Each structure stands twice: as structure tokens, then as C-alpha cells.
Amino acid sequence: MTGTPENTAGTAKISLRSGARLAVVQALYEMDISGKGVLDALAEFEAFWIGQEVDGIAHPQAEIAFFRDLLRGTVDEQRAIDPKLDQALAQGWPLRRIEIVLRAILRAGAYELMFRPDVPVGAAISAYVDVAHSFYTADEPGLVNAVLDRLAREVRPGEVTAAKASGKPGSSKPLSGQSVPAKPSANNPSAKKA
16 A cells, blocks of 8 residues: 555546645655655645656645645644544554554544534545545445544534434435444435535
């Protein structure tokens, strides 16, 4: 597993915010394996990755201000994020045991849920499930869905309850066909992407 998405078809069609989320996950991965700091990662990704073709892989354009906020915020708030993710993961599977890219996806998603109230819960969860699909073809997207849904129920209970009560298509419906190793009966409050 590398920090490069496996499923790159259609990257030109994704939104600028989706491109920012994908770049943040890649930057967090790169920072984790290289030891780079936030400023170096921001400079490198803005100059050489976002909207560029690297090693035959086209990386999508991104909303730069959103990318910067997500990367800085995820790193700055990691001490608040990690314990919440540990609580949302299955007992015996602390965040430190999760693979690096998956951990980056969960941290970035948790940052949006915890510190970006302007992004609807369903949109944030759906966006990071999509990011997970860029890197994985097995159960990992279901894990992302379950963990972020569980976190959202804790950090934004009113919004999750309102979405479920609205009866909107996709709100709080189980993700069909996915095996979720986190905790059973996780829900998928999917909505339009932010």
C-alpha cells in the first residue's frame, strides 16, 4: 500500500473539495512516513502534486484554502482527534494499530466532523468513504463509514438525529454489502458531497 490512490479513473471529474480531501490524506501519509512538517507538506503538495501528473497518475485539482485548513487542522488537533477515534473503533483496535493511509483518512474525516460545523455530517462521511474507495477495494470504506458515523453521533448528535428524522434518501441507512470490522450495525448517513 502506498500513498497513491489505486482507483484514479475519473479524477478530472471530482470536485475541488474532494480533490483537497484526497490531497490531505496523501499529505498526512507522506508526513507520517517521512517525518515532514506541515509547512513542508503544504509547499510540496501545492507545488508538485495538486493538479499535476506524477509517475503517470493524474492528481486532481483542489480547493487550496480548504486543503490548507484540513491539513493544518488535522495536525494541530490530533491530540483531540485521536482519543475520539480510539473510542469509535472496536475495542482492542486502537488507532495506532490502523494502517497509515486508513489512519490518515479517519483523522481528516474526524477533523471535519469535530471542527468544521459548516460541512454537513452526511457530506463529510460520504466524502471520506469516497476517499477510502480511492485507495481500497475491500472492507476499508465500510470501516471508515462506521467509525466516522459513530464519531458523528457523539460530536454532532443533534445533526445526526435531524438527518435521520428527515427521512432523506441515504440518511442513516446501513451500508449494504460491506463487512465492517469496527462495531456491528453501523449506519451510513450519506448526503450530497460538500
